[in-house]
Amino acid sequence: MKKKTNIGYKGKDENAFALSTGDLMAGLLFIFILLLMGALLQVQKKAEQDEEVVRRYDQIKTQLYIDLQDEFKENLKVWRASIDSSLCIRFQEPSMLFDEDKAELKKPFKDILDDFFPRYIKVLNRPEYRDNIVEIRIEGHTNSNGDYFHNMELSQDRTRSVLEYCFGLMSVEQIIWAKSLITANGLSSSQPILVHGVEDKSLSRRVEFRVRTNAEKQLEEIANKRFNAEQ
Incomplete structure (x- = not known):
């Protein structure tokens, strides 16, 4: 019974670790997307400013x-x-x-x-x-x-x-x-x-x-x- 119980705890620890790694990767991906969107918005804003200067x-x-x-x-x-x-x-x-x-x-x-x-x-x-x-x-x-x-x-x-x-x-x-x-x-x-x-x-x-x-x-x-x- 004791050995069986230890295996159960080990499985729970491994699942918890796997879940936290997935959360970390999802968080990093979300941050990357935000940074990419920010960079694209900056590029678009700069292009619009350039177009406005030329137009003026x-x-x-x-x-x-x-x-x-x-x-x-x-x-x-x-x-x-x-x-x-x-x-x-x-x-x-x-x-x-x-x-x-x-x-x-x-x-x-x-x-x-x-x-x-x-x-x-x-x-x-x-x-x-x-x-x-x-x-x-x-x-x-x-x-x-x-x-x-x-x-x-x-x-x-x-x-x-x-x-x-x-x-x-x-x-x-x-x-x-x-x-x-x-x-x-x-x-x-x-x-x-x-x-x-x-x-x-x-x-x-x-x-x-x-x-x-x-x-x-x-x-x-x-x-x-x-x-x-x-x-």
């Missing part, structure tokens, strides 16, 4: 495009210019810009800049835009005629001429704000204008004013964070 800055970019269109819609045709949703204003009538192989601004282009640039800077310098602009690019482009490196030097000289002239059209306050943002970029024939796959050599000779906003910067930062997180 994209709205700023879109509104700036609308305001530039409204400001210059009566002038673009006269200036032989165009504006697109990438915030590029393109002056594409070479006969009005520079003489062949020269970097000095022609009078018609000076007259255009006299009207265009103060209004352009005034729009960009509005409170809703000024802190969201990271670069104002003046780009000079040539066609593919001639030597690439000579055209690179020529396009750089032309954009420098435009930059110097535009600085003379700004107030001291505007210069203080803009001088860290404006760049002059000579691009030679690296970005020709193609029509049906063939370069339009007249349109390729042009000057462009481009604006980069925080929308692009935010997209780059978010893309870099996601890329680094996947490594």
